[in-house]
Amino acid sequence: PDQLEFFGVAIANTTMSEAIDWIVRRVREDRPATIAFVNPDCLNIAYGNPEYREVLSKVERVLPDGIGIRFGCRILGTSLRANVNGTDMFPRLCERCAHENLSLFLLGARPGIARQAAENMLQRYPNLKIAGSCDGYFAPDAENEIIETINRSGADILLVAFGVPKQELWLWKHRSRLKPRVAMGVGGLFDFYSG
Ligand code: UDP
Numbered sequence: 001p002d003q004l005e006f007f008g009v010a011i012a013n014t015t016m017s018e019a020i021d022w023i024v025r026r027v028r029e030d031r032p033a034t035i036a037f038v039n040p041d042c043l044n045i046a047y048g049n050p051e052y053r054e055v056l057s058k059v060e061r062v063l064p065d066g067i068g069i070r071f072g073c074r075i076l077g078t079s080l081r082a083n084v085n086g087t088d089m090f091p092r093l094c095e096r097c098a099h100e101n102l103s104l105f106l107l108g109a110r111p112g113i114a115r116q117a118a119e120n121m122l123q124r125y126p127n128l129k130i131a132g133s134c135d136g137y138f139a140p141d142a143e144n145e146i147i148e149t150i151n152r153s154g155a156d157i158l159l160v161a162f163g164v165p166k167q168e169l170w171l172w173k174h175r176s177r178l179k180p181r182v183a184m185g186v187g188g189l190f191d192f193y194s195g
Helices: 016-028 040-048 050-058 067-075 086-100 113-124 140-153 166-173 189-193
Strands: 003-006 009-012 033-038 061-064 103-108 129-134 157-161 182-185
Touching (some): 003 067, 009 050, 016 061, 016 182, 033 040, 040 067, 050 166, 086 103, 086 113, 086 189, 103 140, 113 129, 157 166, 157 189
Parallel strands (some): 009 061, 033 061, 033 182, 157 182
8 A cells, every 4th residue: 555554644655765756756746745754753742742643644745764663564464665764865865856956955953953964965965956054943033034045045845853743843834835845854864964
């Protein structure tokens, strides 16, 4: 099956390369999509947080982050094709975007971290277009300005790292105002790639 229902969340049963193809296609076809990665910890948070649970039921795509979901599916008697997590996806997505001439905006993490992660990816993929980056500790009244900055940057894809579930709730709340066609919550991704 294309999706597996796991504790009430429909998880895409896909592979890394198909997931990246899917993202590129959504951008090319101008069809907005929000993507959430979930691991067992996220399901645990969803269990106690109806707002986050609702967002997970509404986003266009939920991807299985880490081996925990795969193990869980096996225990429940179904089999998930792959572990499609954000950490493995990021460099591959950057490589593909460089090739396809699609640009990324990185929002979130402590000041300087997203920019450093962007610079590290630019070293690896010199043709990559980073439309912009911004830290995730802005004041609430700076929110409109940040959304404007993202939209003006012309980014095709937005990566947001505020942690679960803040990033998913934020993306869902602002989805109609955000111009990047594909947006996804990526947790500690920028911290990981800023080293
Ligand atoms: N973060 C942020 N703004 C906030 C709270 C958190 O930008 O208001 C960032 C934090 O600096 C870190 C990321 O969000 O880079 C959360 O990482 P974590 O590994 O905790 O994410 P999760 O485990 O929830 O995926």
